[in-house]
Amino acid sequence: MSRTLVLSADAIAQLDLSPVAQALPELTTADWLGLEQVTFDIQWPRSDDDPRELAEIPEVRLWFIRLDATYPQFPLLLDWQSGELARYAAMLVPHQFSRNEGLQFNPEALAIWVNHKLFSFAHQFAAADVVGTSRLKNFAQVLGFEIDPAFFELISPSRQ
Numbered sequence: 659m660s661r662t663l664v665l666s667a668d669a670i671a672q673l674d675l676s677p678v679a680q681a682l683p684e685l686t687t688a689d690w691l692g693l694e695q696v697t698f699d700i701q702w703p704r705s706d707d708d709p710r711e712l713a714e715i716p717e718v719r720l721w722f723i724r725l726d727a728t729y730p731q732f733p734l735l736l737d738w739q740s741g742e743l744a745r746y747a748a749m750l751v752p753h754q755f756s757r758n759e760g761l762q763f764n765p766e767a768l769a770i771w772v773n774h775k776l777f778s779f780a781h782q783f784a785a786a787d788v789v790g791t792s793r794l795k796n797f798a799q800v801l802g803f804e805i806d807p808a809f810f811e812l813i814s815p816s817r818q
Contacts, residue, residue, distance in 0.1 A: 660695035660737040667702050670721045675728055685729050688786045695737040698745075711755050713748035722749035730778045734793065738800045747771065747801060772803055780813045 661681065669677050684690045700712055712718050725732060726749075736742035744761060751771045752764040779794055791810045798805045 660697050660740070662697045662699050664699045665701060665721070670700075670702060670717050673721055673724050675725060678725060678729065678732075682735075685731070690731060690735070691786060691788065693735055695742075696732075696735045697737045697740055697742050711748070713745065713753070714755070719749050722746065726750055730775070731782055733775060734779060734797065738796075743797075743800050768801065769803070772798055772801055776805070776809075777813060780810070784814075 663677060663681050665677060668674070679685065682690070682693060682696070684693055700718065702712060702715060702718055704710070704715075726746075733743055733746055736746055747763065747768065748761060752767045754762045756762060776794055776798065779797070780791075783789075783794075791805075791807070794810070795805055
């Protein structure tokens with residue numbers, strides 16, 4: 659089960675994160691780890707002849723960039739099975755969309771973003787005394803990456 663956050667065109671245009679902050683006040687506390695999964699209902703008006711995906715609309719992407727900068731842990735809350743993680747990544751990582759092949763990320767940009775997130779998540783988990791790497795491995799796997807267990811040893815808090 660997941661929670662749907664409605665994202666209005668006005669919130670997007672104003673770079674207003676209050677819909678997220680109001681729906682998920684735990685994001686600013688250690689309690690965010692226990693939050694239910696999240697999906698977005700993005701209400702951005704488009705004409706019928708506008709072929710762009712939401713991730714191709716600069717205003718929508720900018721809102722997600724601000725969300726990611728403010729709440730870097732947010733990708734861990736997304737409903738990955740429904741495709742929310744791929745859509746979120748598309749807001750932040752250069753990509754192309756093909757009607758035949760679907761979403762095609764720039765491989766280097768995606769690798770940089772995934773590694774950046776893994777460093778960030780590992781740090782947040784250590785600060786919250788969360789042990790284990792399965793959630794981090796799953797995050798990377800959803801985006802097509804297999805992470806060697808030695809990587810997690812390299813970034814463990816005991817090595818800082």
